[in-house]
Structure formats: C-alpha cells, structure tokens
Amino acid sequence: MNCPHCGYHDSRVIDSREINDGIRRRRQCLQCQFRFTTYERLQPVGLFVIKKDQRREEFNRDKLLIGMRKACEKRPLASGTLDKIAEDIEAELYRSGRLEIPSSVIGDMVMERLKSLDHIAYIRFASVYREFTDITTLKELVDALASGEGGASPPANQLPLLSAEELEELAERGAGKSRPKSEPMRSS
Incomplete structure (x- = not known):
C-alpha cells in the first residue's frame, strides 16, 4: 500500500478491526511516519x-x-x-x-x-x-x-x-x- 502523503511503497499495520462488510486497517508509512486508514472489502462476483x-x-x-x-x-x-x-x-x-x-x-x-x-x-x-x-x-x-x-x-x-x-x-x-x-x- 503506497503512502498517500509521500508515495512510499511500504507501511506497517498499527491496528486492524472488523467492520460490517470487511476490515478496517490503521497504517503508518515506514518513510514519513504518516498515519492513514485503509478498508478491505470482499469483491464479490460481478452483479x-x-x-x-x-x-x-x-x-x-x-x-x-x-x-x-x-x-x-x-x-x-x-x-x-x-x-x-x-x-x-x-x-x-x-x-x-x-x-x-x-x-x-x-x-x-x-x-x-x-x-x-x-x-x-x-x-x-x-x-x-x-x-x-x-x-x-x-x-x-x-x-x-x-x-x-x-x-x-x-x-x-x-x-x-x-x-x-x-x-x-x-x-x-x-x-x-x-x-x-x-x-x-x-x-x-
């Protein structure tokens, strides 16, 4: 996952939580230490x-x-x-x-x-x-x-x-x- 602040290609996961239809992850960039949130959701077969x-x-x-x-x-x-x-x-x-x-x-x-x-x-x-x-x-x-x-x-x-x-x-x-x-x- 690229950092949205500096574009660095690597980050570490600080916190993960299940939400209704996926997972919310709090991440921190290994380069600039910027923190951001990502959401993972299952991509079902096309409807x-x-x-x-x-x-x-x-x-x-x-x-x-x-x-x-x-x-x-x-x-x-x-x-x-x-x-x-x-x-x-x-x-x-x-x-x-x-x-x-x-x-x-x-x-x-x-x-x-x-x-x-x-x-x-x-x-x-x-x-x-x-x-x-x-x-x-x-x-x-x-x-x-x-x-x-x-x-x-x-x-x-x-x-x-x-x-x-x-x-x-x-x-x-x-x-x-x-x-x-x-x-x-x-x-x-």
Whole structure:
C-alpha cells in the first residue's frame, strides 16, 4: 500500500478491526511516519443491473445510496440508516444467486424499505422511480398512504402527510369531488 502523503511503497499495520462488510486497517508509512486508514472489502462476483432500455450495468452501491439520499434529503433519519439499507439490499441481491437483476427489482426493494422508514422519502423516491406523468397518480399514492393502505404507519418522529382536519375535510367531500375554486386549501 503506497503512502498517500509521500508515495512510499511500504507501511506497517498499527491496528486492524472488523467492520460490517470487511476490515478496517490503521497504517503508518515506514518513510514519513504518516498515519492513514485503509478498508478491505470482499469483491464479490460481478452483479449486473438490467436497465429499462435493456443495457447491462455493473451494480454500484454508491449509485443506490445517491438515489436514496436525494429522496431522504432534510428528513429526520439517524445517520447510517441509508448505508444499512444499501448494505441489506446488496446482500439480498447477492444471496439471490442471480448475476443479472432488473433495475425494477432494486427499485421495488428501495421503495419497500423507504415506505416503512419515512413516507415523505418514499413519495419522493416513487415520484422519480415510477415516473409519474400527472398529479392524479401521485395523489393516489399519497391518499393510499394517508388512509393506511400503504402498510406500516410512519415513524413517531415523522410529521403526518395531512393534518387530522385535512383528512376529515377530504372524507367529507368524498372521493372524486373537488374543492370549490373560491376556497383555498388551508395550511397548518
């Protein structure tokens, strides 16, 4: 391992620790005494993602994390939560024994986990992943979550999508009836 400070070709290992999916090693350069950390991770057999246009692309956990981070931006999530989800999804994909996985399977796995984690992040991810073409489709998804059809209830630290008053108002108006144009939607 070359030293990142001086480029010398040799270093000694000061400390090694197991981490979730590999080994973390603390090293010291034998030339300049600079200390640095390296991570060793098993490089599994290549797993390929079949994209919508049928292209094949090597699975990239970082790309998965980027998509989830965008959906979860400014949401009250514990640090490391998304890394754990990405790790779980990757492990599940490798356990499947398949070398090629459709991107839709990965997207569904992410949506399933986000739905139980944070409803706002779930809706953000779904709006991009499912490529909604109109507001009606998005509204149907929000309505399903708000009415409890979406599965698990949101975490305790998450604000509801709609206030109790707004839910009552929607129920009173009934399905398919729209709000009168002169009456703006109240915000809480």
